[in-house]
Amino acid sequence: MAVDFKDRESSLEAYRQLLLIRIFEETLEDLFGKGKIPGFVHTYIGQEAIAVGVCSNLRSDDYVTSTHRGHGHAIAKGIDLNGLMAEVFGKVTGICKGRGGSMHVADFSKGILGANGIVAAGTVIAAGAGLSIQSREQDQVVVCFFGDGGINKGTVHEAMNFCSVKRLPVVFVCENNQYAQFTSRKLTTSVSDLSKRGAAYGMSTASLDGNNVVEVAEVSKKAIDDARNGLGPTLVVADTYRFGGHYVGDPQAYRSEDEVSKSRTRDPLLLFEKHLESQGLVDRDQLELEKVAITELVDEAVSFAERSDYPEVHSATDYVFTDRIEGS
Ligand SMILES: Cc1ncc(C[n+]2csc(CCOP(=O)(O)OP(=O)(O)O)c2C)c(N)n1
Ligand SMILES: [Mg+2]
Numbered sequence: 001m002a003v004d005f006k007d008r009e010s011s012l013e014a015y016r017q018l019l020l021i022r023i024f025e026e027t028l029e030d031l032f033g034k035g036k037i038p039g040f041v042h043t044y045i046g047q048e049a050i051a052v053g054v055c056s057n058l059r060s061d062d063y064v065t066s067t068h069r070g071h072g073h074a075i076a077k078g079i080d081l082n083g084l085m086a087e088v089f090g091k092v093t094g095i096c097k098g099r100g101g102s103m104h105v106a107d108f109s110k111g112i113l114g115a116n117g118i119v120a121a122g123t124v125i126a127a128g129a130g131l132s133i134q135s136r137e138q139d140q141v142v143v144c145f146f147g148d149g150g151i152n153k154g155t156v157h158e159a160m161n162f163c164s165v166k167r168l169p170v171v172f173v174c175e176n177n178q179y180a181q182f183t184s185r186k187l188t189t190s191v192s193d194l195s196k197r198g199a200a201y202g203m204s205t206a207s208l209d210g211n212n213v214v215e216v217a218e219v220s221k222k223a224i225d226d227a228r229n230g231l232g233p234t235l236v237v238a239d240t241y242r243f244g245g246h247y248v249g250d251p252q253a254y255r256s257e258d259e260v261s262k263s264r265t266r267d268p269l270l271l272f273e274k275h276l277e278s279q280g281l282v283d284r285d286q287l288e289l290e291k292v293a294i295t296e297l298v299d300e301a302v303s304f305a306e307r308s309d310y311p312e313v314h315s316a317t318d319y320v321f322t323d324r325i326e327g328s
Pocket of ligand 2: 147148149175176177178179180181
């Protein structure tokens with residue numbers, strides 16, 4: 001959905017998306033604490049404006065690749081909410097039949113090529129998808145979300161170089177939340193302006209405030225349009241901050257409470273609420289009504305997941321092997 005930020009209904013739709021991601025993730029924090037979710041959960045709280053702003057420019061047949069922090073990308077690209085929740089629970093009704101869990105959510109029918117537990121592995125998948133689009137002579141686009149930690153991975157450089165050489169329709173969106181797991185970006189990365197990494201591979205670059213959904217949507221639109229029009233890849237660097245720990249339960253000894261509370265003054269949801277109110281598009285009562293409606297949606301998804309069964313033990317090896325392809 002392209003957002004018209006001057007239009008009430010269109011702006012409200014973007015707000016609903018931000019809210020849906022936020023409430024989904026807060027609910028997961030709570031459920032994880034109660035021991036209802038297996039594995040690890042990495043929340044996207046604080047970064048919602050990036051997925052919502054970027055995906056607002058995508059068509060349903062465009063692709064996204066994602067990360068271990070991927071629920072927001074999947075929601076913004078239109079995943080079925082019940083299927084996502086059930087997947088995180090590891091239930092058979094999950095979008096991947098409970099076999100992927102939080103870190104491996106995928107829905108090819110929506111162009112969601114997969115979250116990924118391997119840091120920045122989505123960059124090479126995006127390069128492959130971009131090559132496929134070019135070979136099929138289609139005008140789809142791939143958006144590749146990855147992190148500031150990921151930008152130091154060798155595969156990222158290979159992917160960026162390959163996409164630039166081939167002028168593939170890939171938009172690299174680096175979510176610079178300032179930390180790679182427990183390490184500050186300042187200790188690991190040779191440049192403070194991460195967009196220089198894209199310039200080194202001869203591609204267009206853009207830097208933006210990742211907490212401002214209007215700015216994210218406007219700036220990423222150009223990158224996506226360029227990719228669609230055959231002008232090749234762009235590296236978009238979106239500055240942001242993750243409000244939660246690296247994973248739910250992270251003691252966060254590597255950063256101060258003061259730093260976290262300062263960052264919360266730039267909460268992307270609050271910034272957008274202020275924008276909506278100051279533009280006279282939506283009043284406070286309406287915002288509160290939206291919160292109630294979205295909370296109900298998430299609660300329904302939780303009960304769907306809780307009512308669902310786990311996969312049968314004897315099905316553990318299903319979908320691992322395929323029939324031999326004739327001629328191979
Ligand atoms: C190849 C690989 N190396 C290390 C890890 C462990 N690990 C998981 S997340 C992470 C940090 C990733 O940082 P960033 O790319 O900035 O993403 P963020 O967690 O901030 O969203 C690391 C090192 C991993 N999963 N895969
Ligand atoms: Mg990071």
